[in-house]
Amino acid sequence: MTRIQYSVTDMANKHGRSREALLPILQDIYQAKHVISDEDMVNVARELDISAAHVYGTATFYSFLETQQSGKYIIRLCKTITCMMHGKNPVLQELERILKIKPGQTTPDGLFTLKETNCLGQCHKGPAMLVNDNPHTQLTPESVREIIDSYRREALSY
Amino acid sequence: MIKNLKRLDLIFKNEQDTEAILEKTLARSNEEIVNDLIDSGLKGRGGAGFPTGLKWRLAADDPADEKYIICNADEGEPGTFKDREILSSVPNKVLAGMAVCARIIGSKQGFIYLRNEYKFLVPGLEIVISEFHELMDRLNLEFRVAIFMGSGAYICGEESALFESMEGKRGEPRNKPPYPTNFGYKGKPTVINNVETLAHTYSIFKYGPDKFRDLGIKDSRGSKVFSVSGDTPIPGIYELEFGMTLQKFVDDFGDGDSKAVQVGGASGFCVPRKKFEKTIIGYQGKLTGVSLPTGGSMMIFNSSRSMYNVLRNYLDFFVEESCGQCTPCRVGTQQLLLGIEAVKRGEKPSGYLDKLLELAETMRLTAKCGLGQSVANSFSSIVENFREEMIY
Ligand SMILES: Cc1cc2nc3c(=O)[nH]c(=O)nc-3n(C[C@H](O)[C@H](O)[C@H](O)COP(=O)(O)O)c2cc1C
Ligand code: SF4
Numbered sequence: 001m002t003r004i005q006y007s008v009t010d011m012a013n014k015h016g017r018s019r020e021a022l023l024p025i026l027q028d029i030y031q032a033k034h035v036i037s038d039e040d041m042v043n044v045a046r047e048l049d050i051s052a053a054h055v056y057g058t059a060t061f062y063s064f065l066e067t068q069q070s071g072k073y074i075i076r077l078c079k080t081i082t083c084m085m086h087g088k089n090p091v092l093q094e095l096e097r098i099l100k101i102k103p104g105q106t107t108p109d110g111l112f113t114l115k116e117t118n119c120l121g122q123c124h125k126g127p128a129m130l131v132n133d134n135p136h137t138q139l140t141p142e143s144v145r146e147i148i149d150s151y152r153r154e155a156l157s158y
Numbered sequence: 159m160i161k162n163l164k165r166l167d168l169i170f171k172n173e174q175d176t177e178a179i180l181e182k183t184l185a186r187s188n189e190e191i192v193n194d195l196i197d198s199g200l201k202g203r204g205g206a207g208f209p210t211g212l213k214w215r216l217a218a219d220d221p222a223d224e225k226y227i228i229c230n231a232d233e234g235e236p237g238t239f240k241d242r243e244i245l246s247s248v249p250n251k252v253l254a255g256m257a258v259c260a261r262i263i264g265s266k267q268g269f270i271y272l273r274n275e276y277k278f279l280v281p282g283l284e285i286v287i288s289e290f291h292e293l294m295d296r297l298n299l300e301f302r303v304a305i306f307m308g309s310g311a312y313i314c315g316e317e318s319a320l321f322e323s324m325e326g327k328r329g330e331p332r333n334k335p336p337y338p339t340n341f342g343y344k345g346k347p348t349v350i351n352n353v354e355t356l357a358h359t360y361s362i363f364k365y366g367p368d369k370f371r372d373l374g375i376k377d378s379r380g381s382k383v384f385s386v387s388g389d390t391p392i393p394g395i396y397e398l399e400f401g402m403t404l405q406k407f408v409d410d411f412g413d414g415d416s417k418a419v420q421v422g423g424a425s426g427f428c429v430p431r432k433k434f435e436k437t438i439i440g441y442q443g444k445l446t447g448v449s450l451p452t453g454g455s456m457m458i459f460n461s462s463r464s465m466y467n468v469l470r471n472y473l474d475f476f477v478e479e480s481c482g483q484c485t486p487c488r489v490g491t492q493q494l495l496l497g498i499e500a501v502k503r504g505e506k507p508s509g510y511l512d513k514l515l516e517l518a519e520t521m522r523l524t525a526k527c528g529l530g531q532s533v534a535n536s537f538s539s540i541v542e543n544f545r546e547e548m549i550y
C-alpha cells in the first residue's frame with residue numbers, strides 16, 4: 001500500500017499535477033505493473049485533485065491501459081485484414097497451442113497475456129505482433145515458437 | 159516493378175542540411191513562407207486534405223498568446239504505415255516543419271502525438287529531439303517539442319479526440335466548429351498536421367513551391383507517400399507522383415489478378431477492377447471520372463479473396479474503435495456487422511442489404527465525427543460492387 005502510494009506520488013512529481021499529466025501517469029503505472037488497480041486510481045485522483053470516477057473513465061477508454069492484471073509479456077497479434085490474408089490464423093493457433101491459452105487470457109505462471117489487436121502499422125510485413133513494445137513481423141508458426149522461447153529464457157534469467 | 163508511375167525521392171532523401179534550410183527559411187517573413195506553402199498547393203496528408211498554408215495562416219491570425227503545434231503520428235488507419243517510416247528515417251524534416259510553423263503562428267511548445275504501437279521509436283526520436291533543441295537554441299527560437307504517447311485508440315487520430323486525450327480525458331471527438339486553429343489543445347489555437355504533411359513543408363522550404371506544384375495534377379499537387387499492402391509482390395512504402403489512375407497503380411503493384419483495391423483504409427473506398435481506369439488517386443476536384451482522397455493506404459485484393467471477409471474485418475474494426483459517444487455510430491456499426499452476418503447465413507433475405515445501405519447513409523449524415531460518417535464509404539462501395547459475394 002505505502003509503496004504504491006509512494007510511486008504514484010513519484011510519478012506525479014515527474015509528470016506534474018495538471019490534468020494533462022493524467023494519461024502519462026496512467027501509462028507509467030501500467031508500464032510498471034501491467035495493471036491499474038482501484039487503489040492506483042484513487043491515489044492518482046488524489047494527487048491530481050480530480051474525481052476517481054474521472055480517472056476510471058479515462059483509464060478504461062484506452063486499449064493499452066487495463067484495470068485487470070496482465071502477464072509480464074503482453075502479446076498483441078494483429079487481426080486486421082492484411083495480416084489475416086498473410087496467415088495470422090495459423091500463427092494464432094500456434095500461440096494458443098504453445099501457451100495453452102485463448103486470446104484475452106494469461107498463462108497461469110503470469111508470464112504471457114495473449115490479445116488480438118487492430119492494425120499495428122506493419123502491414124507490408126504481416127503477420128505482425130507486438131510483445132510489450134517490440135514489434136515482430138513476417139510471423140510463421142515456427143518463428144513464434146522461437147520468439148516465445150526467447151522471452152521465456154529472458155524471464156528465467158532474471 | 160514500377161514502370162508506369164513516377165517514383166520520387168523527396169521525402170526520404172537523407173539530407174543533412176536542416177540547419178541551413180531553417181536559417182534560409184527563417185530569414186524570410188512569415189507572410190512570404192505562408193504564401194509559398196499556399197502556392198505549392200500542399201494539402202494535408204492525414205486524410206482530410208485541408209490546405210496547409212491556409213491552416214497555418216488561420217492559427218497565426220488568432221491573437222491568443224499561447225498556441226500549440228501538434229504532429230499527428232497516431233497513424234491507426236488499417237493499411238497505413240508510412241508515418242512510422244518517415245519518423246524513423248527523416249524525423250529532422252518533420253521537426254523542421256514544426257519549427258517554422260511555430261515561428262509563424264507564435265508557438266513555444268509542440269508535441270508529437272505518437273501511437274502506442276510505435277513506442278519502439280521513442281529512444282531514437284528522443285535523441286533527434288534533443289539535437290533539435292540545441293539547434294533551436296542556436297537559431298534563437300524559443301521552441302520545444304515533446305512526445306505524447308497515445309494509448310491504443312484509433313479515434314484519437316481524429317484531431318479533437320486527440321486533444322481530449324492529451325487533456326487527460328476519454329478520446330471522444332468534440333463538436334465542430336470551433337476548429338483547432340482557434341480552439342484546439344487546452345482550448346488554445348493549435349495547428350495539427352500529419353507527419354507526412356510536415357515533412358513535405360521541408361521540401362517546399364528547400365526547393366521552393368514550384369518544384370512541388372509541378373508534380374501531380376490540378377487540386378492534387380506534389381508527391382504522396384503510399385503504404386502498399388495485400389496481394390502485391392512488392393509491398394512497402396512508395397513516394398509517387400499524385401494523381402495517377404488506379405489502373406496504372408495496379409499495373410505496377412498488382413499480382414496480375416487484382417480484383418479490387420481498397421483506397422484509404424477501412425474508412426476509404428473499395429474500387430472494383432472495372433473502375434480502375436476511371437479512378438484517379440487525388441483529392442476531390444473538378445476532374446473527369448472519380449477522384450479519391452487517401453491517407454495513403456492501398457490494399458490490393460486478388461480474385462482468391464472473399465470481399466465479404468474483407469468487409470466483415472472492417473466492420474469488426476469499426477465496432478471496436480467507435481468511441482461510443484453518439485448513437486448512429488455506436489449502434490449503427492454493430493447493426494451493419496450483425497446484418498451482413500445474418501444475410502450471409504441466410505437468416506435475412508438479400509433485400510436486407512438495401513436496408514443496411516440506407517443505414518450506412520444515415521450514419522454518414524448523422525454521426526458526430528469522421529469515423530461514423532466514413533463507415534458508409536467502405537460499406538457501400540463493397541456491398542454495391544460485390545453484392546453476390548455478400549449473399550452466397
Ligand atoms: C477517425 C479519424 C482518424 C484519424 N486518424 C488520423 C491519423 O491517424 N493521422 C492523421 O494525421 N490524421 C488523422 N485523422 C485526420 C485528423 O483529424 C486531421 O484532419 C489531420 O491530422 C490534419 O492534418 P493534415 O491537415 O496535415 O492532414 C483522422 C480523422 C478521423 C476522423
Ligand atoms: S461517430 Fe463514432 S467515433 Fe465519432 S463521435 Fe460518434 S460514436 Fe464516437
Ligand code: FES
Pocket residue numbers: 078079080081082083084118119120121122123126127128236237238
Ligand atoms: S494489418 Fe496487420 S499490421 Fe496492418
